[in-house]
Amino acid sequence: MTAAWRGLSGKGHSKVLGTFTRSGLRLESVHQELPHNRWILDMGFKCRQKRLTWAKEKQTWSVAQWSKVFSDESNFCISFGNQGPRVWRKNGEAHTARCLKSSVKFPQSVLIWGAMSSAGVGPLCFIKSRVNAAVYQEILEHFILPSTDELYGDADFIFQQDLAPAHTAKSTKIWFNDRGITVLDWTANSPDLNHIENLWGIAKRKMRDMRPNNAEELILKHPGLP
Numbered sequence: 001m002t003a004a005w006r007g008l009s010g011k012g013h014s015k016v017l018g019t020f021t022r023s024g025l026r027l028e029s030v031h032q033e034l035p036h037n038r039w040i041l042d043m044g045f046k047c048r049q050k051r052l053t054w055a056k057e058k059q060t061w062s063v064a065q066w067s068k069v070f071s072d073e074s075n076f077c078i079s080f081g082n083q084g085p086r087v088w089r090k091n092g093e094a095h096t097a098r099c100l101k102s103s104v105k106f107p108q109s110v111l112i113w114g115a116m117s118s119a120g121v122g123p124l125c126f127i128k129s130r131v132n133a134a135v136y137q138e139i140l141e142h143f144i145l146p147s148t149d150e151l152y153g154d155a156d157f158i159f160q161q162d163l164a165p166a167h168t169a170k171s172t173k174i175w176f177n178d179r180g181i182t183v184l185d186w187t188a189n190s191p192d193l194n195h196i197e198n199l200w201g202i203a204k205r206k207m208r209d210m211r212p213n214n215a216e217e218l219i220l221k222h223p224g225l226p
Helices: 045-058 133-152 170-178 196-210 215-224
Strands: 003-006 014-021 024-033 069-077 087-090 109-117 125-127 158-160
Touching (some): 069 133, 069 196, 125 133
């Protein structure tokens, strides 16, 4: 027979879970946090292996080698208070099924493209249409080329992007090749490896402080984002 309670000790988002078992009282630390997304569990074995291989290849890179241009599109959700309930979990349980949340489909949101590097950040591009290869190349032409000219001048740089269909389309590869831009090799389902995700997190926290009422208001207020 076992019995358990929460709140034996601790404050805020960290407490101790006590469990009576036949061998006595067992104490374990538990943490309260927002649940992670399920994509980590849904990742296949081959994808995990590719990520591991990629990480091992890059683990000895110098700071200079990591001075890349990292880019990404990110959805800024205009629905507030939609983070869902927090979960109590033990160490090592972050990705167990009961500690994960499902994705919410079709909330009001704005799709934004941005880029960053050790030399600085580029301008934000607010996207109002589906991103196909042609739209993506327009973004690159009007946003990334001026930014890299300003940040790097005539120096070479390596461009990072994920494996979205618009990014890996044959015409997009030709676009990069014609302009002599080297693209960093990347692995599928790896947003956590992209440094720009940290910057998106800062921008989204600023957006929540601004609390725009709709997508149009967010676009008008966007100079307040980093």
